[in-house]
Amino acid sequence: MTPFRYFQLIALAGLALTLSTVVQAAPLSLAQLMASLAKSPQGAATFTETKTISILEQPIVSSGELLFIAPDRLEKRTLKPRAETVVLDGDTLTVERGLRKHVLPLKNYPEVAGMIESIRATLAGDRKALEKIYHVALNGDHERWTLELTPLDAKVGKVIARIRIEGTKDVVRSVNILQADGDSSQMTIEKLLLP
Amino acid sequence: MTQHTRHRGITAIVLWLVFLLVCIGIISRTHFTTDLSAFLPRSPTLEQQLLMDQLRDGLASRLILVGIEGADAPTRARLSIQTAQRLRADPAFASVNNGEPVNAERDRAYLFDNRYLLSPAIMPERFSEAGLNDALGDSIDLLASPAGLLVKSILPRDPTGEMVLLLDRLNSGSQPKLIDGAWASRDGTRALMLLQTRASGSDTDAQQHAMAVIQHAFEQSAGASASAQLVMTGPGVFSVTSRDTIKRQVTRLSIISLTLIATLLLLVYRSFSALGLGMLPVISGALAGIAAVSLGFGEVHGITLGFGTALIGEAVDYSIYLFVQSEQNNTDRQNWLKRHWPTIRLGVLTSIFGFASLLLSGFPGLAQLGLYAIAGLVAAATVTRFVLPSLLPAHFRIHDVSAIGLMLSRGLKRATMLRWPAAIVLMAACIVVVTHRDSLWNDKIASLSPVSQADVELDTRLRADMGAPDVRYLVVVSGTSQESVLSTAEQVSARLQTQVEMGELAGFDSPSRYLPSAAMQDARQNSLPDRSELEARLAQAVQGLPVRAALFKPFLDDVEAARNQPLLQVADLQHTSMAMAVDALLIQQNQQWRALLPLTAPEGVDIHADRLRAALKGMPDVLFVDMKAESDRLYSGYLNEAIMLSLGGLAAIIGLLLLVFRSPLRVLRIITPLAAAVITVTAGLSLLGQQMIILHLVGLLLVVAVGSNYALFFDRPDPHTPILPRTLASMLFANLTTVAGFGLLAFSNVSILQAMGVTVAPGVILALLYAAIFARQSNGYPSHA
Numbered sequence: 001m002t003p004f005r006y007f008q009l010i011a012l013a014g015l016a017l018t019l020s021t022v023v024q025a026a027p028l029s030l031a032q033l034m035a036s037l038a039k040s041p042q043g044a045a046t047f048t049e050t051k052t053i054s055i056l057e058q059p060i061v062s063s064g065e066l067l068f069i070a071p072d073r074l075e076k077r078t079l080k081p082r083a084e085t086v087v088l089d090g091d092t093l094t095v096e097r098g099l100r101k102h103v104l105p106l107k108n109y110p111e112v113a114g115m116i117e118s119i120r121a122t123l124a125g126d127r128k129a130l131e132k133i134y135h136v137a138l139n140g141d142h143e144r145w146t147l148e149l150t151p152l153d154a155k156v157g158k159v160i161a162r163i164r165i166e167g168t169k170d171v172v173r174s175v176n177i178l179q180a181d182g183d184s185s186q187m188t189i190e191k192l193l194l195p
Numbered sequence: 196m197t198q199h200t201r202h203r204g205i206t207a208i209v210l211w212l213v214f215l216l217v218c219i220g221i222i223s224r225t226h227f228t229t230d231l232s233a234f235l236p237r238s239p240t241l242e243q244q245l246l247m248d249q250l251r252d253g254l255a256s257r258l259i260l261v262g263i264e265g266a267d268a269p270t271r272a273r274l275s276i277q278t279a280q281r282l283r284a285d286p287a288f289a290s291v292n293n294g295e296p297v298n299a300e301r302d303r304a305y306l307f308d309n310r311y312l313l314s315p316a317i318m319p320e321r322f323s324e325a326g327l328n329d330a331l332g333d334s335i336d337l338l339a340s341p342a343g344l345l346v347k348s349i350l351p352r353d354p355t356g357e358m359v360l361l362l363d364r365l366n367s368g369s370q371p372k373l374i375d376g377a378w379a380s381r382d383g384t385r386a387l388m389l390l391q392t393r394a395s396g397s398d399t400d401a402q403q404h405a406m407a408v409i410q411h412a413f414e415q416s417a418g419a420s421a422s423a424q425l426v427m428t429g430p431g432v433f434s435v436t437s438r439d440t441i442k443r444q445v446t447r448l449s450i451i452s453l454t455l456i457a458t459l460l461l462l463v464y465r466s467f468s469a470l471g472l473g474m475l476p477v478i479s480g481a482l483a484g485i486a487a488v489s490l491g492f493g494e495v496h497g498i499t500l501g502f503g504t505a506l507i508g509e510a511v512d513y514s515i516y517l518f519v520q521s522e523q524n525n526t527d528r529q530n531w532l533k534r535h536w537p538t539i540r541l542g543v544l545t546s547i548f549g550f551a552s553l554l555l556s557g558f559p560g561l562a563q564l565g566l567y568a569i570a571g572l573v574a575a576a577t578v579t580r581f582v583l584p585s586l587l588p589a590h591f592r593i594h595d596v597s598a599i600g601l602m603l604s605r606g607l608k609r610a611t612m613l614r615w616p617a618a619i620v621l622m623a624a625c626i627v628v629v630t631h632r633d634s635l636w637n638d639k640i641a642s643l644s645p646v647s648q649a650d651v652e653l654d655t656r657l658r659a660d661m662g663a664p665d666v667r668y669l670v671v672v673s674g675t676s677q678e679s680v681l682s683t684a685e686q687v688s689a690r691l692q693t694q695v696e697m698g699e700l701a702g703f704d705s706p707s708r709y710l711p712s713a714a715m716q717d718a719r720q721n722s723l724p725d726r727s728e729l730e731a732r733l734a735q736a737v738q739g740l741p742v743r744a745a746l747f748k749p750f751l752d753d754v755e756a757a758r759n760q761p762l763l764q765v766a767d768l769q770h771t772s773m774a775m776a777v778d779a780l781l782i783q784q785n786q787q788w789r790a791l792l793p794l795t796a797p798e799g800v801d802i803h804a805d806r807l808r809a810a811l812k813g814m815p816d817v818l819f820v821d822m823k824a825e826s827d828r829l830y831s832g833y834l835n836e837a838i839m840l841s842l843g844g845l846a847a848i849i850g851l852l853l854l855v856f857r858s859p860l861r862v863l864r865i866i867t868p869l870a871a872a873v874i875t876v877t878a879g880l881s882l883l884g885q886q887m888i889i890l891h892l893v894g895l896l897l898v899v900a901v902g903s904n905y906a907l908f909f910d911r912p913d914p915h916t917p918i919l920p921r922t923l924a925s926m927l928f929a930n931l932t933t934v935a936g937f938g939l940l941a942f943s944n945v946s947i948l949q950a951m952g953v954t955v956a957p958g959v960i961l962a963l964l965y966a967a968i969f970a971r972q973s974n975g976y977p978s979h980a
Contacts, residue, residue, distance in 0.1 A: 049339070051338065051339060051343075053338060053347065055347070055350060055351065055742065055746055056335065056338070056741045056742055057741040057742060057743060058741040060335065060336075060338060060339045060741070062339040076341075078339065078340065081336055081339065082336045082339075084339075084340050086340065086341055086342075090372070091372060091373050091374065092372055092373070093341070095340065095341070095342050097337075097340070102342065102362075102363065106373075109345065111344060111345075112341055112342070112344055112345065115341065115344065116341060159344065183347070
């Protein structure tokens with residue numbers, strides 16, 4: 001390698017370094033966040049969900065696994081307190097509890113669809129899908145960001161007040177759903193490092 | 196011509212004209228059908244009766260599956276939604292489903308408001324402290340799931356989760372997926388709709404109207420463009436298209452076949468008056484045939500008409516024999532009557548004996564063909580014998596065909612050389628028939644269907660897309676009242692539920708699900724504790740659960756209301772989508788009530804009929820029916836019966852010939868070429884991979900009937916008498932017209948017409964060839980008559 005070329009390389013590396021600091025310092029844009037989420041869409045994670053429901057004296061805590069397969073399949077396997085598998089695939093939601101299997105066409109249940117779509121679209125980095133149902137606001141930076149979703153559709157709005165999704169870099173950390181009737185659920189997500 | 200014969204001639208003509216008028220009168224009042232009725236038994240068993248009812252106006256018979264293809268997915272969905280909207284306003288349709296939740300509100304209300312009468316879980320234990328605790332625990336668990344969102348609001352009213360249970364039971368069937376708000380095929384290339392007509396599937400006119408309405412609604416939808424197409428299928432659609440197909444084909448075939456035969460005869464006769472006169476027996480035969488069937492059966496099937504078309508080629512033979520064999524003059528015709536008429540009469544008689552066996556068939560379609568053939572041939576032969584000679588003008592003559600006759604005579608002398616090759620062909624045919632004996636016959640009733648292969652494929656595709664009920668397996672409960680059949684249906688349901696849990700069944704449906712028997716409703720009502728009792732138990736039941744008993748005041752109100760509500764009646768279901776199900780599954784016929792419980796087989800497997808019968812053992816008035824097996828059994832029964840009857844017909848023909856000739860050897864000589872032709876055709880069909888259906892058998896009977904004329908002409912008591920060249924010529928012409936008439940059927944795409952065509956056309960050629968090859972040779976030269 002000639003000295004000239006070597007110099008060129010160092011210069012380029014320096015430039016890249018400067019540029020990246022510039023990017024990190026600037027506030028994160030929605031496009032950037034979505035792009036980075038879309039880049040690593042496949043993932044398995046564990047979750048713990050705490051639901052606070054007014055008619056119940058205590059919150060219900062459930063836990064299990066989340067599996068997302070791009071572009072549009074989300075599996076939520078609850079292990080506790082009772083085994084249940086919920087699979088969102090395209091337009092249909094399948095709920096399996098024990099021997100029973102329910103198939104819900106999402107079109108008929110916009111409120112359920114809205115809730116689940118928020119998670120799926122975020123994991124997929126699918127801005128279009130997200131903005132179809134919600135007004136999306138982004139705060140924070142690349143290291144720590146918060147997405148605030150407010151329903152656009154009145155029917156969804158009747159059930160969901162807002163959804164707050166927090167994350168670090170391209171990883172979703174928690175999903176907080178506040179329902180219109182005051183009930184809420186807080187789901188924390190731990191990404192599983194696949195071998 | 197003597198005064199006497201002229202007088203007789205005039206009488207014959209007058210009688211004939213009267214006869215024709217009567218026939219026309221009868222035909223003008225005849226009802227023509229193309230539905231399945233011709234293929235259903237005249238004296239059905241219980242299972243068969245059920246099968247027939249289902250085919251005629253059962254749930255499945257009223258379904259029309261609609262697909263919208265082409266364009267893009269959003270366009271297809273929009274077309275589906277708009278078309279459905281128009282159709283829902285049309286009284287011709289009992290229901291229009293395309294995945295839109297149109298009845299959802301009313302359905303929900305019916306289920307929710309009556310949950311304590313409908314839910315199978317309602318038993319006294321359900322409302323004990325432990326029972327309540329269990330049910331509450333389950334409901335609270337459900338709140339943790341995404342579906343919990345849907346039940347949260349009803350928890351205070353329905354803490355035991357009856358609504359979830361009811362919805363579960365109802366939605367057990369798989370549904371097509373939704374794309375842009377409308378049902379779509381699995382591969383997403385087609386929008387789907389499932390319609391139910393109010394009219395039964397056998398009401399072809401109503402079905403045709405329904406199809407036109409669907410087509411119109413589709414075309415009127417905004418955005419309907421050339422790129423999007425509508426396809427339809429279903430039993431009603433099938434009967435409409437097959438009626439159209441049969442009508443079109445019968446019309447076209449008769450025109451072509453008449454033209455072909457007329458051209459042929461014109462070439463031979465070179466005389467229009469001869470052609471016209473020669474057609475008189477044919478027309479008389481056709482009219483007599485239709486009139487006879489109409490009188491005998493009250494209606495005429497389209498297939499019988501198709502068969503009649505082909506029979507033109509056979510009926511025209513008699514006049515050919517008359518004209519060609521007595522081509523010279525009037526004296527010669529008197530001579531013909533003496534010399535040839537007995538032979539032809541015997542030929543007609545053998546045909547009658549052959550076809551008479553069909554009259555005994557339990558299959559009305561087959562009996563119709565038999566009656567048509569007998570009436571038609573008798574009329575044609577009688578007109579040829581008694582009317583036609585008197586109608587011929589004094590100097591009537593046709594073109595001289597003796598040159599052809601002489602050529603045939605010379606050929607016949609050399610036919611002996613073909614005896615060995617023919618014998619070898621026959622031997623080979625025998626071997627083929629024996630080795631293929633198990634696969635000769637197709638005993639599936641579907642083989643009779645006049646529906647084209649392409650239509651069947653479309654149907655299979657749409658059904659698979661839709662997951663539509665094919666209503667193959669049914670449990671049928673009979674009884675004397677609605678209450679009794681509903682009550683038995685509940686007991687059957689309990690046993691079937693066990694089968695579902697064992698994996699023998701994927702699911703089942705029952706009218707008692709939507710409308711429980713009064714006894715069951717009463718029992719459920721009695722399971723509900725009174726308010727104060729329930730309140731006390733509930734207070735205990737919430738111990739250890741994260742809820743307060745006070746939350747469930749609405750539950751106490753609802754249970755109290757349910758205890759006093761009037762029992763559900765059919766009328767309560769009105770305007771719900773469940774009304775349709777009850778309507779289809781609960782049938783009243785005169786004093787007889789029936790409940791139908793359609794079963795769904797586990798994916799990819801058939802239901803084990805034996806295990807289910809065993810599971811339902813000991814229940815009187817309960818019948819497990821496999822519709823497909825039943826209909827195949829029905830058909831193979833017919834097929835066996837038809838084979839036996841045909842053999843009986845053959846025996847009758849042999850008996851007749853023995854009676855006439857009193858010489859077994861002579862009879863053997865007549866029968867041999869006919870048997871040889873039948874065997875060779877059967878072998879040929881088998882080698883070509885065409886399994887024979889009942890109509891091939893009719894074709895074989897025709898080969899025997901037509902061939903017997905040839906064999907009788909070739910048969911001579913004295914081998915020294917040569918066969919007249921013009922007799923040979925007449926046989927060739929008769930053969931050509933028969934081949935023309937039936938050969939056309941071979942190109943029909945209606946399987947039953949095609950079956951007759953491919954059997955008769957080669958069969959009669961072979962019968963003539965075998966008769967010529969195996970005929971006893973005359974020693975002398977043919978005299979030039």
